[in-house]
Amino acid sequence: MLHQLIGESKDLSLNVKKPILTEWRKSLDVINAIFNGKSGWINYELYGLVIRQNRAKVLGELTEAFVNLYKKEKGIATVM
Numbered sequence: 001m002l003h004q005l006i007g008e009s010k011d012l013s014l015n016v017k018k019p020i021l022t023e024w025r026k027s028l029d030v031i032n033a034i035f036n037g038k039s040g041w042i043n044y045e046l047y048g049l050v051i052r053q054n055r056a057k058v059l060g061e062l063t064e065a066f067v068n069l070y071k072k073e074k075g076i077a078t079v080m
Contacts, residue, residue, distance in 0.1 A: 007060070013060070027051045027056055028047065028048050028051050028052075031047045032044065047059065050062065
């Protein structure tokens with residue numbers, strides 16, 4: 001879900017890829033506003049950890065890798 005949103009939203013993509021993201025709380029508030037009630041607490045905690053460790057710019061790739069691993073584990077094929 002996050003991977004798709006990052007791909008579709010230029011503003012969100014730019015927000016998480018900024019190398020000067022030192023205000024991790026602001027970024028976490030943005031993520032929380034987007035997923036308000038739509039994502040479990042474990043996802044929110046993972047996003048928070050990634051952002052606090054100054055890795056927000058790889059959040060899109062991280063979520064894409066997770067989706068790919070999940071699909072592989074569940075035997076889900078993507079039709080193009």
